[in-house]
Structures are given as structure tokens and as C-alpha cells.
Amino acid sequence: MDKPDIYLAAPSPSLEEPFREMMRVWRQMSDDVVPWILRLDSRSFGKYVRALLDMEKGADLPADRVRCSSFFLMRSADTMLGASNIRHTLNPSLLRNGGHIGYGVRPDERNKGYATELLRLSVREAAVLGIKKIRITCDANNLASEKVILKNNGVFDSAVIDDDALTKRYWITL
Secondary structure, X not given: OOOOOOXXXXXXXXXXXXXXXXXXXXXXOOOOOOOHHHHOOOOOHHHHHHHHHHHHHOOOOOOXXXXXXXEEEEEEOOEEEEEEEEEOOOOHHHHHOOEOXXXXXXXXXXXXXXXXXXXXXHHHHHHHOXXXXXXXXXXXXXXXXXXXXXXXXXXXXXXXXXXXEEEEEEXXXX
8 A cells, every 4th residue: 555645754853843742642652662763862862863874874883783774654744653673684683583674653643554654665675775585573462563564575484482472573575
């Protein structure tokens, strides 16, 4: 389902207000904040944006991290719907549980097709990065995420247990 008014935006200081509004709603609804990039310290939004752009360049990455590109799903210049994080490569931990793409839609905008579109656009960005086979995972009890993955041509590979949680693993081949 193409949503022509929906687009991915790279991190930019100009996104501070829509970002703050999205995070306010997320906190109000007391829901898990995903992907992990949304949990980074954003008190100084300029530093937050620089940190995301540095991760894309691979600057000062801890040994257990890989280069990654971050994007925000926008409905307009002032409405942020969610975010995705695309890892350029996988280390053994990400291959097992995590994969190439993490994504999330703010709680008040779910069940409207935005997650499917967010993953579709993120897969397109992964292709631009040269990733031909995308590993993507979800918690076994997250049926909504599983549906999103399947709608984006995800093929079930296996399931693993980590920390007493079952994770389903899929591949999307481009």
C-alpha cells in the first residue's frame, strides 16, 4: 500500500518539534519505545542528531555496535509517526536477534498501515545501502509486527530463545 504523503526523513535539527511531540505521546501512553534509537538521550536535540549521523558514518562506535542509518517516518513536516534504524552489517548478536532493521510507530497512530509503510520504505533504504538479504526479527507474541514483516515479503527462517523470550527470525530478499 503506497502512501504518497508519507516519507522517511533523515535526522535533522529541523525535526525537533515533531520528535518531541511523538515522544510526548509515547510516554503518555506508557508503551515500549522502539526502535532503540528513540531511547537515546535527546535532551539536547542537536547532540542527538549528531550522534545518529555519527553512527551512520561509523564514528566512535563501541565494539559491539555496527554502522547504522536512522530515519523518521513523517506524514508532513510537522507530524512524526515513527522511526526506523537500519544496520549496515550484522555482528553475531544481531544475526541471532535484532537483524538489519528495527522500526516502531507511535502508539496513537498504529493500526493504520504506517508500520507496513515504514518497513517498506526502510527496506528500500537498505537496498540503497547495498543490503541484498535483510534479517528482521520480532517477538513471537508480537502478531502485529509479524504481519508487517510478512506483508513486506518476509520469509520465516527460525525462532530462538534469548532471556526466556521467543524471537521469530525472517529474511527479506531483494
